[in-house]
Amino acid sequence: MYYYRRLRDLREDNDKTQKDIAELLKTTQPQYARYETGERELPMHHFITLAKYYGVTLDYMAGLTNKMR
Numbered sequence: 001m002y003y004y005r006r007l008r009d010l011r012e013d014n015d016k017t018q019k020d021i022a023e024l025l026k027t028t029q030p031q032y033a034r035y036e037t038g039e040r041e042l043p044m045h046h047f048i049t050l051a052k053y054y055g056v057t058l059d060y061m062a063g064l065t066n067k068m069r
Helices: 003-013 018-025 029-037 044-054 058-062
Strands: none
Touching: 003 018, 003 029, 003 044, 003 058, 018 029, 018 044, 044 058
């Protein structure tokens, strides 16, 4: 699975909007939308922030495993 699909799935599973997550990452909603579509690479510091926020591993976020913790 591509990591950007995980971004969307995690966000939707937590009933958050793109705007909510963009604010968490201190970026804009359009920029965050580009991360979710794979148009832009998600910076590592955002990966870490989101993994902590959702309570999952970086491997899960990256789509390398289906084990969340």
